[in-house]
Amino acid sequence: MGRGRAPCCAKVGLNKGSWTPEEDMRLIAYIHKYGHGNWRALPKFAGLLRCGKSCRLRWINYLRPDIKRGNFTKEEEDTIIKLHGLLGNKWSKIASCLPGRTDNEIKNVWNTHLKKRLAPKEEKSGENPEEIPSSPSSITTASVSVSCSDEGESKKEKEQNDKEQHEAMDDKIDKIELSVEPNLDMWDMLEDSSYSEITHENVEPPSSDVRVKGDDGNTLVDLPEILIEPEIWNMINDDLNIALTRDTTAAATPRTHHQNIKAKGEDEKERWLQYLEKELDSWEECAAATAQVEGADPVASYFQALQASPSPLDILY
DNA sequence: AAGTGGCTCAACCGCCGCGGG
DNA sequence: ACCCGCGGCGGTTGAGCCACT
Structure with a gap:
Protein backbone atom coordinates (compact mmCIF):
# COMPACT_ATOMS: atom_id res chain seq x y z
CA MET A 1 0.00 0.00 0.00
CA GLY A 2 1.12 3.48 -0.73
CA ARG A 3 0.13 5.75 2.10
CA GLY A 4 -2.53 3.76 3.71
CA ARG A 5 -5.10 4.48 1.07
CA ALA A 6 -8.27 2.51 0.99
CA PRO A 7 -8.68 -0.46 -1.31
CA CYS A 8 -9.73 0.40 -4.82
CA CYS A 9 -13.19 -0.83 -4.11
CA ALA A 10 -15.36 -2.29 -1.44
CA LYS A 11 -14.84 -5.97 -2.02
CA VAL A 12 -18.12 -6.93 -0.44
CA GLY A 13 -20.81 -7.84 -2.93
CA LEU A 14 -18.60 -7.64 -5.98
CA ASN A 15 -18.11 -10.42 -8.46
CA LYS A 16 -14.75 -12.09 -8.70
CA GLY A 17 -13.23 -14.66 -10.97
CA SER A 18 -14.04 -15.29 -14.57
CA TRP A 19 -16.08 -12.79 -16.50
CA THR A 20 -19.44 -13.79 -17.88
CA PRO A 21 -20.43 -12.93 -21.46
CA GLU A 22 -22.98 -10.49 -20.13
CA GLU A 23 -20.34 -8.67 -18.13
CA ASP A 24 -18.09 -8.60 -21.16
CA MET A 25 -20.84 -7.18 -23.32
CA ARG A 26 -21.75 -4.57 -20.76
CA LEU A 27 -18.14 -3.49 -20.48
CA ILE A 28 -17.61 -3.43 -24.24
CA ALA A 29 -20.79 -1.57 -24.93
CA TYR A 30 -20.19 0.95 -22.18
CA ILE A 31 -16.57 1.67 -23.04
CA HIS A 32 -17.30 1.89 -26.70
CA LYS A 33 -20.01 4.40 -26.07
CA TYR A 34 -18.63 6.45 -23.19
CA GLY A 35 -14.94 5.61 -22.96
CA HIS A 36 -13.19 4.83 -19.70
CA GLY A 37 -12.26 8.13 -18.20
CA ASN A 38 -12.70 6.84 -14.67
CA TRP A 39 -12.15 3.17 -14.08
CA ARG A 40 -13.25 3.41 -10.49
CA ALA A 41 -16.62 4.80 -11.43
CA LEU A 42 -17.07 2.78 -14.59
CA PRO A 43 -18.52 -0.39 -13.06
CA LYS A 44 -21.20 1.60 -11.32
CA PHE A 45 -22.29 3.35 -14.48
CA ALA A 46 -21.99 0.23 -16.60
CA GLY A 47 -24.03 -1.78 -14.14
CA LEU A 48 -21.20 -4.14 -13.35
CA LEU A 49 -20.60 -5.75 -9.99
CA ARG A 50 -16.86 -5.50 -10.46
CA CYS A 51 -14.18 -3.25 -9.12
CA GLY A 52 -12.63 -0.74 -11.47
CA LYS A 53 -9.35 -2.54 -11.51
CA SER A 54 -11.00 -5.72 -12.61
CA CYS A 55 -12.78 -3.88 -15.43
CA ARG A 56 -9.58 -2.23 -16.53
CA LEU A 57 -7.70 -5.50 -16.54
CA ARG A 58 -10.42 -7.30 -18.43
CA TRP A 59 -10.50 -4.57 -21.04
CA ILE A 60 -6.77 -4.25 -21.45
CA ASN A 61 -5.94 -7.93 -21.41
CA TYR A 62 -8.88 -9.39 -23.23
CA LEU A 63 -11.56 -7.14 -24.67
CA ARG A 64 -9.53 -4.40 -26.30
CA PRO A 65 -10.12 -4.26 -30.07
CA ASP A 66 -6.47 -4.52 -30.99
CA ILE A 67 -5.68 -7.64 -29.03
CA LYS A 68 -3.92 -10.17 -31.16
CA ARG A 69 -4.98 -13.76 -30.60
CA GLY A 70 -3.17 -16.98 -31.10
CA ASN A 71 0.29 -18.25 -30.49
CA PHE A 72 3.31 -16.03 -30.47
CA THR A 73 5.35 -16.13 -33.65
CA ILE A 173 23.43 -0.15 -26.87
CA ASP A 174 24.47 0.99 -30.23
CA LYS A 175 21.67 -0.33 -32.34
CA ILE A 176 19.51 -3.39 -32.21
CA GLU A 177 17.25 -4.64 -34.92
CA LEU A 178 13.89 -6.12 -34.17
CA SER A 179 11.12 -6.96 -36.53
CA VAL A 180 8.31 -4.97 -35.02
CA GLU A 181 5.02 -4.66 -36.81
CA PRO A 182 3.59 -1.25 -37.56
CA ASN A 183 1.59 -0.03 -34.61
CA LEU A 184 -2.11 -0.63 -34.70
CA ASP A 185 -3.58 2.48 -33.25
CA MET A 186 -7.09 1.32 -32.63
CA TRP A 187 -7.49 3.99 -30.01
CA ASP A 188 -7.43 6.64 -32.64
CA MET A 189 -10.11 4.78 -34.46
CA LEU A 190 -12.24 4.52 -31.38
CA GLU A 191 -11.63 8.05 -30.28
CA ASP A 192 -12.78 9.26 -33.64
CA SER A 193 -16.17 7.84 -32.85
CA SER A 194 -16.85 9.98 -29.79
CA TYR A 195 -14.61 7.77 -27.75
CA SER A 196 -12.87 10.45 -25.79
CA GLU A 197 -12.37 10.09 -22.11
CA ILE A 198 -15.00 11.48 -19.85
CA THR A 199 -15.47 11.98 -16.19
CA HIS A 200 -18.48 10.72 -14.38
CA GLU A 201 -19.34 13.58 -12.14
CA ASN A 202 -22.93 13.32 -13.17
CA VAL A 203 -24.96 10.20 -12.83
CA GLU A 204 -26.33 10.55 -16.31
CA PRO A 205 -23.89 9.37 -18.97
CA PRO A 206 -23.28 11.72 -21.85
CA SER A 207 -25.58 11.52 -24.78
CA SER A 208 -24.57 9.61 -27.85
CA ASP A 209 -24.20 10.61 -31.42
CA VAL A 210 -26.00 7.51 -32.47
CA ARG A 211 -29.73 7.72 -32.45
CA VAL A 212 -32.60 5.75 -33.82
CA LYS A 213 -35.50 7.57 -35.29
CA GLY A 214 -39.09 6.52 -35.05
CA ASP A 215 -41.57 6.37 -37.85
CA ASP A 216 -42.44 9.99 -37.27
CA GLY A 217 -38.81 10.93 -37.67
CA ASN A 218 -38.38 11.94 -34.04
CA THR A 219 -35.41 10.76 -32.08
CA LEU A 220 -36.44 7.91 -29.87
CA VAL A 221 -33.40 6.73 -28.03
CA ASP A 222 -29.65 6.91 -27.78
CA LEU A 223 -28.15 3.64 -28.82
CA PRO A 224 -24.77 2.15 -28.16
CA GLU A 225 -22.57 2.47 -31.19
CA ILE A 226 -22.33 -1.26 -31.11
CA LEU A 227 -25.33 -1.04 -33.38
CA ILE A 228 -23.53 0.46 -36.28
CA GLU A 229 -19.88 -0.29 -35.92
CA PRO A 230 -18.96 -3.89 -36.65
CA GLU A 231 -15.43 -3.23 -35.41
CA ILE A 232 -16.60 -3.40 -31.85
CA TRP A 233 -17.91 -6.85 -32.45
CA ASN A 234 -14.48 -7.91 -33.55
CA MET A 235 -13.51 -7.69 -29.92
CA ILE A 236 -15.45 -10.82 -29.28
CA ASN A 237 -15.05 -12.20 -32.74
CA ASP A 238 -12.87 -15.09 -31.76
CA ASP A 239 -15.11 -16.23 -28.97
CA LEU A 240 -18.18 -15.93 -31.09
CA ASN A 241 -16.51 -17.87 -33.86
CA ILE A 242 -16.15 -20.62 -31.37
CA ALA A 243 -19.84 -20.58 -30.75
CA LEU A 244 -20.64 -20.37 -34.42
CA THR A 245 -18.45 -23.30 -35.33
CA ARG A 246 -20.36 -25.51 -32.99
CA ASP A 247 -23.15 -27.61 -34.36
CA THR A 248 -25.96 -26.58 -32.11
CA THR A 249 -28.37 -29.16 -33.43
CA ALA A 250 -26.22 -32.26 -33.34
CA ALA A 251 -24.07 -33.52 -30.54
CA ALA A 252 -20.95 -31.79 -31.71
CA THR A 253 -17.63 -32.85 -30.30
CA PRO A 254 -16.62 -30.41 -27.59
CA ARG A 255 -13.66 -28.33 -28.57
CA THR A 256 -11.19 -26.41 -26.53
CA HIS A 257 -10.78 -22.69 -26.66
CA HIS A 258 -7.48 -23.00 -28.48
CA GLN A 259 -8.77 -25.49 -30.97
CA ASN A 260 -11.62 -23.22 -31.82
CA ILE A 261 -9.41 -20.24 -32.31
CA LYS A 262 -7.36 -22.21 -34.78
CA ALA A 263 -10.48 -23.34 -36.59
CA LYS A 264 -11.35 -19.95 -37.99
CA GLY A 265 -11.95 -19.80 -41.70
CA GLU A 266 -14.01 -18.31 -44.41
CA ASP A 267 -17.01 -20.37 -43.48
CA GLU A 268 -16.89 -19.05 -39.96
CA LYS A 269 -16.59 -15.51 -41.22
CA GLU A 270 -19.66 -15.93 -43.34
CA ARG A 271 -21.60 -17.36 -40.46
CA TRP A 272 -20.31 -14.64 -38.23
CA LEU A 273 -21.63 -12.02 -40.60
CA GLN A 274 -24.99 -13.69 -40.57
CA TYR A 275 -24.97 -13.75 -36.81
CA LEU A 276 -23.92 -10.13 -36.69
CA GLU A 277 -26.82 -9.08 -38.86
CA LYS A 278 -29.22 -11.04 -36.72
CA GLU A 279 -27.71 -9.67 -33.54
CA LEU A 280 -27.90 -6.10 -34.70
CA ASP A 281 -31.57 -6.60 -35.33
CA SER A 282 -31.89 -7.76 -31.75
CA TRP A 283 -30.25 -4.60 -30.54
CA GLU A 284 -32.52 -2.48 -32.63
CA GLU A 285 -35.57 -4.28 -31.32
CA CYS A 286 -34.48 -3.82 -27.74
CA ALA A 287 -33.57 -0.21 -28.31
CA ALA A 288 -36.90 0.48 -29.94
CA ALA A 289 -38.71 -1.18 -27.08
CA THR A 290 -36.79 0.62 -24.39
CA ALA A 291 -37.27 3.87 -26.23
CA GLN A 292 -40.85 3.80 -25.13
CA VAL A 293 -39.79 3.76 -21.50
CA GLU A 294 -38.01 6.77 -20.15
CA GLY A 295 -34.69 5.92 -18.54
CA ALA A 296 -34.76 2.34 -19.74
CA ASP A 297 -31.40 0.70 -20.30
CA PRO A 298 -31.01 -0.79 -23.78
CA VAL A 299 -28.10 -2.92 -22.62
CA ALA A 300 -30.13 -4.42 -19.81
CA SER A 301 -33.03 -5.01 -22.12
CA TYR A 302 -30.76 -6.67 -24.62
CA PHE A 303 -29.57 -9.20 -22.11
CA GLN A 304 -33.06 -9.78 -20.80
CA ALA A 305 -34.01 -10.63 -24.35
CA LEU A 306 -31.03 -12.92 -24.60
CA GLN A 307 -32.28 -14.93 -21.68
CA ALA A 308 -35.51 -15.54 -23.50
CA SER A 309 -33.76 -16.31 -26.78
CA PRO A 310 -30.24 -17.64 -26.33
CA SER A 311 -27.57 -16.43 -28.71
CA PRO A 312 -24.32 -18.14 -29.64
CA LEU A 313 -22.83 -16.35 -26.66
CA ASP A 314 -24.85 -18.60 -24.41
CA ILE A 315 -23.65 -21.65 -26.28
CA LEU A 316 -20.13 -20.43 -26.04
CA TYR A 317 -20.05 -20.37 -22.28
C1' DA B 1 -11.83 -45.36 -17.57
C1' DA B 2 -9.87 -43.17 -13.75
C1' DG B 3 -6.22 -40.86 -11.45
C1' DT B 4 -2.60 -37.62 -11.39
C1' DG B 5 0.75 -34.32 -12.29
C1' DG B 6 2.19 -30.59 -15.27
C1' DC B 7 0.95 -26.66 -17.96
C1' DT B 8 -1.52 -22.53 -19.35
C1' DC B 9 -3.42 -18.18 -18.77
C1' DA B 10 -7.06 -15.14 -16.95
C1' DA B 11 -7.58 -12.78 -12.94
C1' DC B 12 -6.27 -11.07 -8.46
C1' DC B 13 -3.23 -8.67 -5.15
C1' DG B 14 -0.34 -5.29 -3.36
C1' DC B 15 2.76 -1.70 -4.25
C1' DC B 16 4.40 2.50 -6.62
C1' DG B 17 4.44 6.95 -9.02
C1' DC B 18 2.01 10.81 -10.46
C1' DG B 19 -0.96 14.55 -10.21
C1' DG B 20 -4.58 17.30 -8.15
C1' DG B 21 -6.39 19.55 -4.08
C1' DA C 1 4.66 20.38 1.82
C1' DC C 2 1.50 17.11 2.51
C1' DC C 3 -2.40 14.02 1.67
C1' DC C 4 -5.11 11.29 -1.12
C1' DG C 5 -7.15 9.15 -5.26
C1' DC C 6 -6.19 6.95 -9.30
C1' DG C 7 -3.98 4.38 -12.98
C1' DG C 8 -0.53 1.30 -13.90
C1' DC C 9 2.77 -2.32 -13.10
C1' DG C 10 4.83 -6.74 -11.77
C1' DG C 11 4.31 -10.89 -9.01
C1' DT C 12 1.37 -14.52 -7.78
C1' DT C 13 -2.56 -17.61 -7.75
C1' DG C 14 -5.75 -21.11 -9.01
C1' DA C 15 -9.23 -23.16 -12.12
C1' DG C 16 -9.40 -25.65 -16.13
C1' DC C 17 -7.21 -28.33 -19.56
C1' DC C 18 -4.31 -31.94 -21.28
C1' DA C 19 -1.09 -35.68 -21.58
C1' DC C 20 0.55 -39.51 -19.49
C1' DT C 21 0.27 -43.63 -16.62
Whole structure:
Protein backbone atom coordinates (compact mmCIF):
# COMPACT_ATOMS: atom_id res chain seq x y z
CA MET A 1 0.00 0.00 0.00
CA GLY A 2 1.12 3.48 -0.73
CA ARG A 3 0.13 5.75 2.10
CA GLY A 4 -2.53 3.76 3.71
CA ARG A 5 -5.10 4.48 1.07
CA ALA A 6 -8.27 2.51 0.99
CA PRO A 7 -8.68 -0.46 -1.31
CA CYS A 8 -9.73 0.40 -4.82
CA CYS A 9 -13.19 -0.83 -4.11
CA ALA A 10 -15.36 -2.29 -1.44
CA LYS A 11 -14.84 -5.97 -2.02
CA VAL A 12 -18.12 -6.93 -0.44
CA GLY A 13 -20.81 -7.84 -2.93
CA LEU A 14 -18.60 -7.64 -5.98
CA ASN A 15 -18.11 -10.42 -8.46
CA LYS A 16 -14.75 -12.09 -8.70
CA GLY A 17 -13.23 -14.66 -10.97
CA SER A 18 -14.04 -15.29 -14.57
CA TRP A 19 -16.08 -12.79 -16.50
CA THR A 20 -19.44 -13.79 -17.88
CA PRO A 21 -20.43 -12.93 -21.46
CA GLU A 22 -22.98 -10.49 -20.13
CA GLU A 23 -20.34 -8.67 -18.13
CA ASP A 24 -18.09 -8.60 -21.16
CA MET A 25 -20.84 -7.18 -23.32
CA ARG A 26 -21.75 -4.57 -20.76
CA LEU A 27 -18.14 -3.49 -20.48
CA ILE A 28 -17.61 -3.43 -24.24
CA ALA A 29 -20.79 -1.57 -24.93
CA TYR A 30 -20.19 0.95 -22.18
CA ILE A 31 -16.57 1.67 -23.04
CA HIS A 32 -17.30 1.89 -26.70
CA LYS A 33 -20.01 4.40 -26.07
CA TYR A 34 -18.63 6.45 -23.19
CA GLY A 35 -14.94 5.61 -22.96
CA HIS A 36 -13.19 4.83 -19.70
CA GLY A 37 -12.26 8.13 -18.20
CA ASN A 38 -12.70 6.84 -14.67
CA TRP A 39 -12.15 3.17 -14.08
CA ARG A 40 -13.25 3.41 -10.49
CA ALA A 41 -16.62 4.80 -11.43
CA LEU A 42 -17.07 2.78 -14.59
CA PRO A 43 -18.52 -0.39 -13.06
CA LYS A 44 -21.20 1.60 -11.32
CA PHE A 45 -22.29 3.35 -14.48
CA ALA A 46 -21.99 0.23 -16.60
CA GLY A 47 -24.03 -1.78 -14.14
CA LEU A 48 -21.20 -4.14 -13.35
CA LEU A 49 -20.60 -5.75 -9.99
CA ARG A 50 -16.86 -5.50 -10.46
CA CYS A 51 -14.18 -3.25 -9.12
CA GLY A 52 -12.63 -0.74 -11.47
CA LYS A 53 -9.35 -2.54 -11.51
CA SER A 54 -11.00 -5.72 -12.61
CA CYS A 55 -12.78 -3.88 -15.43
CA ARG A 56 -9.58 -2.23 -16.53
CA LEU A 57 -7.70 -5.50 -16.54
CA ARG A 58 -10.42 -7.30 -18.43
CA TRP A 59 -10.50 -4.57 -21.04
CA ILE A 60 -6.77 -4.25 -21.45
CA ASN A 61 -5.94 -7.93 -21.41
CA TYR A 62 -8.88 -9.39 -23.23
CA LEU A 63 -11.56 -7.14 -24.67
CA ARG A 64 -9.53 -4.40 -26.30
CA PRO A 65 -10.12 -4.26 -30.07
CA ASP A 66 -6.47 -4.52 -30.99
CA ILE A 67 -5.68 -7.64 -29.03
CA LYS A 68 -3.92 -10.17 -31.16
CA ARG A 69 -4.98 -13.76 -30.60
CA GLY A 70 -3.17 -16.98 -31.10
CA ASN A 71 0.29 -18.25 -30.49
CA PHE A 72 3.31 -16.03 -30.47
CA THR A 73 5.35 -16.13 -33.65
CA LYS A 74 9.01 -16.93 -33.66
CA GLU A 75 9.71 -13.28 -34.41
CA GLU A 76 7.63 -12.15 -31.47
CA GLU A 77 9.37 -14.58 -29.16
CA ASP A 78 12.75 -13.43 -30.36
CA THR A 79 11.68 -9.86 -29.78
CA ILE A 80 10.60 -10.66 -26.24
CA ILE A 81 13.85 -12.42 -25.51
CA LYS A 82 15.89 -9.53 -26.83
CA LEU A 83 13.85 -6.90 -25.07
CA HIS A 84 13.86 -8.85 -21.84
CA GLY A 85 17.61 -8.90 -22.04
CA LEU A 86 17.51 -5.15 -22.39
CA LEU A 87 14.74 -4.17 -20.05
CA GLY A 88 14.34 -7.04 -17.61
CA ASN A 89 10.84 -7.68 -16.27
CA LYS A 90 9.44 -4.47 -17.67
CA TRP A 91 6.54 -6.27 -19.26
CA SER A 92 4.58 -3.18 -20.14
CA LYS A 93 7.57 -1.73 -21.96
CA ILE A 94 8.11 -4.96 -23.82
CA ALA A 95 4.41 -5.12 -24.63
CA SER A 96 4.50 -1.63 -26.08
CA CYS A 97 6.90 -2.95 -28.69
CA LEU A 98 4.62 -5.81 -29.64
CA PRO A 99 1.37 -4.42 -31.01
CA GLY A 100 -1.62 -6.47 -30.03
CA ARG A 101 0.14 -8.23 -27.20
CA THR A 102 -0.48 -7.44 -23.56
CA ASP A 103 2.01 -7.27 -20.75
CA ASN A 104 0.16 -10.06 -19.02
CA GLU A 105 0.35 -12.27 -22.07
CA ILE A 106 4.04 -11.59 -22.55
CA LYS A 107 4.69 -12.23 -18.90
CA ASN A 108 2.90 -15.56 -19.16
CA VAL A 109 4.79 -16.55 -22.29
CA TRP A 110 8.07 -15.66 -20.72
CA ASN A 111 7.39 -17.55 -17.52
CA THR A 112 5.96 -20.63 -19.19
CA HIS A 113 7.97 -20.96 -22.39
CA LEU A 114 10.87 -18.64 -22.99
CA LYS A 115 12.36 -18.84 -19.54
CA LYS A 116 12.50 -22.61 -19.73
CA ARG A 117 13.77 -22.54 -23.27
CA LEU A 118 16.63 -20.31 -22.24
CA ALA A 119 17.41 -22.28 -19.12
CA PRO A 120 19.52 -24.96 -20.85
CA LYS A 121 21.50 -22.28 -22.63
CA GLU A 122 22.04 -20.57 -19.34
CA GLU A 123 23.38 -23.74 -17.83
CA LYS A 124 25.73 -24.17 -20.73
CA SER A 125 26.94 -20.63 -20.86
CA GLY A 126 26.78 -20.00 -17.16
CA GLU A 127 24.82 -16.85 -17.72
CA ASN A 128 21.54 -15.86 -16.16
CA PRO A 129 19.14 -14.89 -18.93
CA GLU A 130 16.96 -13.00 -16.51
CA GLU A 131 19.64 -10.58 -15.60
CA ILE A 132 19.76 -7.32 -17.40
CA PRO A 133 23.04 -7.19 -19.22
CA SER A 134 25.46 -5.15 -17.24
CA SER A 135 27.26 -4.00 -20.28
CA PRO A 136 26.43 -3.48 -23.92
CA SER A 137 28.94 -6.12 -24.84
CA SER A 138 26.50 -8.89 -24.03
CA ILE A 139 24.19 -7.80 -26.79
CA THR A 140 26.57 -6.52 -29.32
CA THR A 141 25.48 -9.05 -31.87
CA ALA A 142 22.05 -7.58 -32.04
CA SER A 143 21.08 -4.40 -33.69
CA VAL A 144 17.69 -3.05 -32.84
CA SER A 145 15.52 -0.24 -34.00
CA VAL A 146 12.48 -0.41 -31.79
CA SER A 147 9.19 1.29 -32.40
CA CYS A 148 7.35 1.17 -29.12
CA SER A 149 4.03 2.67 -28.21
CA ASP A 150 2.55 3.43 -24.82
CA GLU A 151 -1.10 3.57 -25.60
CA GLY A 152 -2.23 4.77 -22.21
CA GLU A 153 -0.10 7.87 -22.26
CA SER A 154 -0.85 11.25 -23.63
CA LYS A 155 1.07 12.26 -26.69
CA LYS A 156 3.22 14.63 -24.72
CA GLU A 157 4.05 12.04 -22.11
CA LYS A 158 4.57 9.51 -24.82
CA GLU A 159 7.00 11.70 -26.65
CA GLN A 160 8.85 12.46 -23.47
CA ASN A 161 8.99 8.82 -22.45
CA ASP A 162 10.00 7.70 -25.88
CA LYS A 163 12.77 10.22 -25.85
CA GLU A 164 13.94 9.13 -22.44
CA GLN A 165 13.69 5.49 -23.34
CA HIS A 166 15.60 5.93 -26.51
CA GLU A 167 18.22 7.98 -24.76
CA ALA A 168 18.52 5.34 -22.09
CA MET A 169 18.76 2.64 -24.70
CA ASP A 170 21.27 4.60 -26.67
CA ASP A 171 23.43 4.71 -23.60
CA LYS A 172 23.31 0.97 -23.31
CA ILE A 173 23.43 -0.15 -26.87
CA ASP A 174 24.47 0.99 -30.23
CA LYS A 175 21.67 -0.33 -32.34
CA ILE A 176 19.51 -3.39 -32.21
CA GLU A 177 17.25 -4.64 -34.92
CA LEU A 178 13.89 -6.12 -34.17
CA SER A 179 11.12 -6.96 -36.53
CA VAL A 180 8.31 -4.97 -35.02
CA GLU A 181 5.02 -4.66 -36.81
CA PRO A 182 3.59 -1.25 -37.56
CA ASN A 183 1.59 -0.03 -34.61
CA LEU A 184 -2.11 -0.63 -34.70
CA ASP A 185 -3.58 2.48 -33.25
CA MET A 186 -7.09 1.32 -32.63
CA TRP A 187 -7.49 3.99 -30.01
CA ASP A 188 -7.43 6.64 -32.64
CA MET A 189 -10.11 4.78 -34.46
CA LEU A 190 -12.24 4.52 -31.38
CA GLU A 191 -11.63 8.05 -30.28
CA ASP A 192 -12.78 9.26 -33.64
CA SER A 193 -16.17 7.84 -32.85
CA SER A 194 -16.85 9.98 -29.79
CA TYR A 195 -14.61 7.77 -27.75
CA SER A 196 -12.87 10.45 -25.79
CA GLU A 197 -12.37 10.09 -22.11
CA ILE A 198 -15.00 11.48 -19.85
CA THR A 199 -15.47 11.98 -16.19
CA HIS A 200 -18.48 10.72 -14.38
CA GLU A 201 -19.34 13.58 -12.14
CA ASN A 202 -22.93 13.32 -13.17
CA VAL A 203 -24.96 10.20 -12.83
CA GLU A 204 -26.33 10.55 -16.31
CA PRO A 205 -23.89 9.37 -18.97
CA PRO A 206 -23.28 11.72 -21.85
CA SER A 207 -25.58 11.52 -24.78
CA SER A 208 -24.57 9.61 -27.85
CA ASP A 209 -24.20 10.61 -31.42
CA VAL A 210 -26.00 7.51 -32.47
CA ARG A 211 -29.73 7.72 -32.45
CA VAL A 212 -32.60 5.75 -33.82
CA LYS A 213 -35.50 7.57 -35.29
CA GLY A 214 -39.09 6.52 -35.05
CA ASP A 215 -41.57 6.37 -37.85
CA ASP A 216 -42.44 9.99 -37.27
CA GLY A 217 -38.81 10.93 -37.67
CA ASN A 218 -38.38 11.94 -34.04
CA THR A 219 -35.41 10.76 -32.08
CA LEU A 220 -36.44 7.91 -29.87
CA VAL A 221 -33.40 6.73 -28.03
CA ASP A 222 -29.65 6.91 -27.78
CA LEU A 223 -28.15 3.64 -28.82
CA PRO A 224 -24.77 2.15 -28.16
CA GLU A 225 -22.57 2.47 -31.19
CA ILE A 226 -22.33 -1.26 -31.11
CA LEU A 227 -25.33 -1.04 -33.38
CA ILE A 228 -23.53 0.46 -36.28
CA GLU A 229 -19.88 -0.29 -35.92
CA PRO A 230 -18.96 -3.89 -36.65
CA GLU A 231 -15.43 -3.23 -35.41
CA ILE A 232 -16.60 -3.40 -31.85
CA TRP A 233 -17.91 -6.85 -32.45
CA ASN A 234 -14.48 -7.91 -33.55
CA MET A 235 -13.51 -7.69 -29.92
CA ILE A 236 -15.45 -10.82 -29.28
CA ASN A 237 -15.05 -12.20 -32.74
CA ASP A 238 -12.87 -15.09 -31.76
CA ASP A 239 -15.11 -16.23 -28.97
CA LEU A 240 -18.18 -15.93 -31.09
CA ASN A 241 -16.51 -17.87 -33.86
CA ILE A 242 -16.15 -20.62 -31.37
CA ALA A 243 -19.84 -20.58 -30.75
CA LEU A 244 -20.64 -20.37 -34.42
CA THR A 245 -18.45 -23.30 -35.33
CA ARG A 246 -20.36 -25.51 -32.99
CA ASP A 247 -23.15 -27.61 -34.36
CA THR A 248 -25.96 -26.58 -32.11
CA THR A 249 -28.37 -29.16 -33.43
CA ALA A 250 -26.22 -32.26 -33.34
CA ALA A 251 -24.07 -33.52 -30.54
CA ALA A 252 -20.95 -31.79 -31.71
CA THR A 253 -17.63 -32.85 -30.30
CA PRO A 254 -16.62 -30.41 -27.59
CA ARG A 255 -13.66 -28.33 -28.57
CA THR A 256 -11.19 -26.41 -26.53
CA HIS A 257 -10.78 -22.69 -26.66
CA HIS A 258 -7.48 -23.00 -28.48
CA GLN A 259 -8.77 -25.49 -30.97
CA ASN A 260 -11.62 -23.22 -31.82
CA ILE A 261 -9.41 -20.24 -32.31
CA LYS A 262 -7.36 -22.21 -34.78
CA ALA A 263 -10.48 -23.34 -36.59
CA LYS A 264 -11.35 -19.95 -37.99
CA GLY A 265 -11.95 -19.80 -41.70
CA GLU A 266 -14.01 -18.31 -44.41
CA ASP A 267 -17.01 -20.37 -43.48
CA GLU A 268 -16.89 -19.05 -39.96
CA LYS A 269 -16.59 -15.51 -41.22
CA GLU A 270 -19.66 -15.93 -43.34
CA ARG A 271 -21.60 -17.36 -40.46
CA TRP A 272 -20.31 -14.64 -38.23
CA LEU A 273 -21.63 -12.02 -40.60
CA GLN A 274 -24.99 -13.69 -40.57
CA TYR A 275 -24.97 -13.75 -36.81
CA LEU A 276 -23.92 -10.13 -36.69
CA GLU A 277 -26.82 -9.08 -38.86
CA LYS A 278 -29.22 -11.04 -36.72
CA GLU A 279 -27.71 -9.67 -33.54
CA LEU A 280 -27.90 -6.10 -34.70
CA ASP A 281 -31.57 -6.60 -35.33
CA SER A 282 -31.89 -7.76 -31.75
CA TRP A 283 -30.25 -4.60 -30.54
CA GLU A 284 -32.52 -2.48 -32.63
CA GLU A 285 -35.57 -4.28 -31.32
CA CYS A 286 -34.48 -3.82 -27.74
CA ALA A 287 -33.57 -0.21 -28.31
CA ALA A 288 -36.90 0.48 -29.94
CA ALA A 289 -38.71 -1.18 -27.08
CA THR A 290 -36.79 0.62 -24.39
CA ALA A 291 -37.27 3.87 -26.23
CA GLN A 292 -40.85 3.80 -25.13
CA VAL A 293 -39.79 3.76 -21.50
CA GLU A 294 -38.01 6.77 -20.15
CA GLY A 295 -34.69 5.92 -18.54
CA ALA A 296 -34.76 2.34 -19.74
CA ASP A 297 -31.40 0.70 -20.30
CA PRO A 298 -31.01 -0.79 -23.78
CA VAL A 299 -28.10 -2.92 -22.62
CA ALA A 300 -30.13 -4.42 -19.81
CA SER A 301 -33.03 -5.01 -22.12
CA TYR A 302 -30.76 -6.67 -24.62
CA PHE A 303 -29.57 -9.20 -22.11
CA GLN A 304 -33.06 -9.78 -20.80
CA ALA A 305 -34.01 -10.63 -24.35
CA LEU A 306 -31.03 -12.92 -24.60
CA GLN A 307 -32.28 -14.93 -21.68
CA ALA A 308 -35.51 -15.54 -23.50
CA SER A 309 -33.76 -16.31 -26.78
CA PRO A 310 -30.24 -17.64 -26.33
CA SER A 311 -27.57 -16.43 -28.71
CA PRO A 312 -24.32 -18.14 -29.64
CA LEU A 313 -22.83 -16.35 -26.66
CA ASP A 314 -24.85 -18.60 -24.41
CA ILE A 315 -23.65 -21.65 -26.28
CA LEU A 316 -20.13 -20.43 -26.04
CA TYR A 317 -20.05 -20.37 -22.28
C1' DA B 1 -11.83 -45.36 -17.57
C1' DA B 2 -9.87 -43.17 -13.75
C1' DG B 3 -6.22 -40.86 -11.45
C1' DT B 4 -2.60 -37.62 -11.39
C1' DG B 5 0.75 -34.32 -12.29
C1' DG B 6 2.19 -30.59 -15.27
C1' DC B 7 0.95 -26.66 -17.96
C1' DT B 8 -1.52 -22.53 -19.35
C1' DC B 9 -3.42 -18.18 -18.77
C1' DA B 10 -7.06 -15.14 -16.95
C1' DA B 11 -7.58 -12.78 -12.94
C1' DC B 12 -6.27 -11.07 -8.46
C1' DC B 13 -3.23 -8.67 -5.15
C1' DG B 14 -0.34 -5.29 -3.36
C1' DC B 15 2.76 -1.70 -4.25
C1' DC B 16 4.40 2.50 -6.62
C1' DG B 17 4.44 6.95 -9.02
C1' DC B 18 2.01 10.81 -10.46
C1' DG B 19 -0.96 14.55 -10.21
C1' DG B 20 -4.58 17.30 -8.15
C1' DG B 21 -6.39 19.55 -4.08
C1' DA C 1 4.66 20.38 1.82
C1' DC C 2 1.50 17.11 2.51
C1' DC C 3 -2.40 14.02 1.67
C1' DC C 4 -5.11 11.29 -1.12
C1' DG C 5 -7.15 9.15 -5.26
C1' DC C 6 -6.19 6.95 -9.30
C1' DG C 7 -3.98 4.38 -12.98
C1' DG C 8 -0.53 1.30 -13.90
C1' DC C 9 2.77 -2.32 -13.10
C1' DG C 10 4.83 -6.74 -11.77
C1' DG C 11 4.31 -10.89 -9.01
C1' DT C 12 1.37 -14.52 -7.78
C1' DT C 13 -2.56 -17.61 -7.75
C1' DG C 14 -5.75 -21.11 -9.01
C1' DA C 15 -9.23 -23.16 -12.12
C1' DG C 16 -9.40 -25.65 -16.13
C1' DC C 17 -7.21 -28.33 -19.56
C1' DC C 18 -4.31 -31.94 -21.28
C1' DA C 19 -1.09 -35.68 -21.58
C1' DC C 20 0.55 -39.51 -19.49
C1' DT C 21 0.27 -43.63 -16.62
